[in-house]
Amino acid sequence: MGHTFAEKILAQKAGLAQVVPGQIVEVTPDAALSHDNTAPISRIFGKIGVARVARPDIHVVVLDHACPAPTTKHAQNHKTIREFVAEQGIEHFYDVGRGVCHQVLAEEGFALPGALIVGSDSHTPTAGAFGAFAAGIGRSEMAAIMATARIWLRVPESLKIVVHGRLRDGVTSKDLALHVIGDLGADGGLYQSVEWHGEGVEALDMEARIVIPNLMAEMGAKNGYIPPDDVTLAWLKGRARAPFEPVYPDDDATYARVVEYDAAAIEPVVAKPHTVDNVAPVREVAGTPIDQAFLGTCTNGRLSDLAAAAQVIEGRKVAPGVRLIVIPASSEVYLAALDAGYLRTFVEAGAVVESPGCGPCMGNHLGVPAEGEVSISTANRNFRGRMGTKESDVYLASPLVVVASAIAGQIAHPDDL
């Protein structure tokens, strides 16, 4: 009998011949990712009472959640982290300005096919775009990994999504992922390993693929997986920091559920307030006035996202009274966008371009909405209060829809500008 991706990789990492869903295994992760929460994690680690981090080489620490520090408290938090990584010999440390942790993990070559990655951030499944098994964990768990280098994982059931055909022009992987979340619900993949297969996925470039596992947390999934292929290998060339061996599911693996979609039937969508599964076609909410548009985050702050948005806004202006905030996902993206002239295009159109990081995504700084205001964002979460005040509405959409809405001053389909 064949096995799913999750079953195969967890058996391999646990040193077992095979595992079954529901079984609990103990593993040492290949990479353990944390961000600004490394300060509280270091305090929890201190309570455990061992002097040294067991495996400093597996830890990757990226400052991104509030960077550069907006308040003294945030700055103190960063300072604690700098001291901790220096003291513990954690060399994979990326300071303020390098970018959002999930993007940095990929660019720095940690997100590899066949790698087992855990992160104290719910969007850790992002690395599944490269064929890694990547799951979010809590702070105490990261502290325990610092002490023991070990973590328990329950072998998940698997959900197989097959996307037939190809997305139409102007329809993005964000629309595909939101469409599926809207269809299956916020718990549609609860506790599950969600594998993405089919021509509709294979046809996507690497940056577009990253969006899909990034959004799997919004379906309750443990991890998302896209089988590595030539597109993956080409992207990893010159980036991968270790040799790797891809893991593929068997053709006769057993899935809890298989769901099929026709890519050509998918249209641009938005997730309406206040849940990510509250999905509707863009044209259904077109005309809704907005106060702010946000292009960035670990979901859609990559070069191809900025390129697509720059193309739409070139020669146009942000609507009067509307703010367009642009935050490249990393310093690498920032420089490439600078060289390509996209940042100039944004600023000339009236946008505000800010330094790499999470920005206003979870309400920390760099453009949070006022009470009663409406935002449209390329992020992955629109929960009540997410951007700082519960008295505001957040719509989620693709970079194309977000920038079209910034130009129109209201939610707009790019074809209707």
Added chain:
Amino acid sequence: MPIKGQVWKYGDDVNTDVIFPGKYTYTVSDPAEMGEHALEDLDPEFRFKVQPGDVIVGGKNFGCGSSREQAVVCLVTKQVGAIIARSFGRIYYRNCINNALPAISCPQAVDALERGDEIEVDLEAGEIRSAKGTFAFPPLPEAVMGIFEAGGLIPYTRKRLGVED
């Protein structure tokens, strides 16, 4: 000893942003202060009126969203006795175990219980008892029961590493 208290009932997909808002994640680090923001954006009176032993009852996917552990710690601080839900967000569920806060999947109890109901949760017997009936729930998997019994992941890890108190 069974957990005894009143029910605070909420709906489906209660997310970590409404349990503990993201804007506090790097400005509030004291667990006592975390408790002062518990459920702030979901039920503004909860944090002032909740009593030790009270039980939160939610629908499906309770605790979905961010991995932030403060969304569990703030309830531990308020001495919430247990959370009963149809299902839990997976990181939230792990965080509950790791902070020794009972997280119980029991759809029948969710259907029956309402705000203000007096209930008892007996972890040893695997039973929720109330005027609305008695509901059974399965125990934790044995492999993670040890963490719960040690009082959470940190004491468990100390024990495992043989760190002296």
